[in-house]
Amino acid sequence: MTGTVAPLRRASTRPVGARRRVVVLVVGVAAVAVSIVISLSFGSRPVSADQVVLGISTWLRGETPADIGALAVQSRIPRTVLALLAGAALALSGALMQAITRNPLADPGILGVNTGAALAVVIGIAFLGVSSAFGYLGLALIGAFVTAFFVYFVGSVGAGGTTPIKLALAGAATTAALSSLVAAILLPRQAVMDEFRYWQIGNVGRADWDTMSVIVPVLLIGTVIALLCASALNALALGDDVAVGLGVHVGRIRIVAAVAGVSLCAAVTAVAGPIGFVGLMVPHAVRLAAGSDQRWLLPLSALGGAVLLTLADTIGRVLGSPGEVEAGIITAFLGAPVLIAIARRTRMRAL
Template identity: 45%
Template sequence: MSTAREAAAPGLVGTNARRSLWLLVCVGALVLVLLLGIAVGSKNIPLRTVVEALLHHDDSGDHIIVWQLRLPRTLLGLVTGAALGVSGALIQALTRNPLADPGILGVNAGAGFAVTLGVGFLGLSDITGYLWFSFAGAIAVTALVYALGSVGRAGATPIRLTLVGVAVGALLGGVSTGITLLRPEVFDTMRSWGAGSLAGRDGRTVLVVLPFVLAGLALALVAARPLNAIALGDDLARTLGARITRTRVAVITAVTLLAGAATAAAGPIGFVGLMVPHVVRWFVGPDQRWIIPYTIVCAPILLTVADVAGRVVLSSQELRVSVVTAFVGAPVLILLARRAKVSAL
């Protein structure tokens, strides 16, 4: 359990004025990274041409590439990155588990498993259909992992939640793979989704998931202040006037919306929700009122950079963004697990 001293820790950026300034810096970095995401690919497009295409679109080849291919992919990275990052921050705050994220706790696997069922047995092939399956899978696995991790005298400790989440995620991932192998003709159009990728999506995908992501982000911002109180323990949170049950319901709803929408749109992508909140806490401290806005900005930076790296690391083909985030995130998880004290929650 976090102590009051930990809750008051200022982080590397100690004052609100500095936090505001650095948040603006992060916003500027995000804009540059998004432009980079549009410019870099199998054919590199000069930034000047990218800006011209965005402001004064015509039917030239580079402008068509920008609007039909690169822009939808980059916007999906923006929306998906914010959703995955904030859902990870919320899960870590709610469970007081510094190793939690939607991937490690099996939430993404649950959403992916439900989508696999919808596609494999109901013939769904459009995001407007299997999006609701993704939400159902996310909320079901969230409840299941927390219930199984709470069994016993010790209750829902961070280590138990992590172990249960990894086990449930592995089980659902294996069953999903089995269903895919049994009915390969059904999943031909879903291969890119199943690998966790931003490629091959159009602007309609972004428009479908955007309202749910915005609703989840709004709930996260509203829940930020009471989450600070809950981090001090339930008893102290009640004395501070926090409505614990309402806050937990709001957080679980937000995680369901964010993780479910992100998984439906881009497939299972791990480690974003683990890494970004930790880095943010090192800078701004454990105050959720700053962690969540910073995560909204910084998580898309990580995901977009990973997507760009996947395009250029191999000359003949492209790495899925989920592979790049796993390549970076796995060592980070090991480092966090070995540290005697992770960033305070």
């Protein structure tokens, strides 16, 4: 893949010390803990700190509390866990895509990967009768990989090969087309619209332990592969020729990292629908705070993504009370200005 690397390397022109990165790591871990408490405490029914403690303690013991507030806390635990897992996976996926394409606009949502996964799942539900978590995961993986290949193919056609702007345009066009197909499948089926609604927008409100147990192995494997690729991705940021001189198999590392990134995105989409902009916003914020070293960027992005999506889900529950606003709407509302700012500040060769 080709394209200017300046936007992703600019943050590394000022060295970032290890102490600062450790501070960012500690802040990230603390933010995750705070976001968990906020997610369990707020929603359509606010609860007290004592009820949060009671709800968690009784859940750990496998008991059903008599207190309504504690019971509400227990009901929020699965969706909080899913928000943490999904946010971490989407941010990590976005960081990988930005690294392997050297494209500051790379994101599972912008490149159409999660919409492709959602379309495959919707087709499976509507026409094939798929209803199991394993079926959703398999279809999401197929849809995500087919879409990723298609977007890269379209973005590489023409003079200059693959450039950031061509990839972004190919992804945006593909996302629009696939979203229209999803809507065309869902709209005539009003009786099951609520069942399918979150495949258009993205939401973690349908979390359950059985479904999460299906995707956790994929998330773990994808995360391990991503972290193992960190050093090679650092070399890749210096340019293909330099990376080859440092002993990196450029083609192989791009394929392995891409498989990890697409798999992370597909697994999340299989259970939560297409949630956009998490993979775009978080890596850029982490890069500003901790530099571009992928050995730090990848794990810190996972922490940041977990915090962002958990808080987005909580905000949606509070704003939409007694119902809820889908987390995908909140992340889109937050992410659109970020996308505009990145596009304005980024110098892209195709422009």
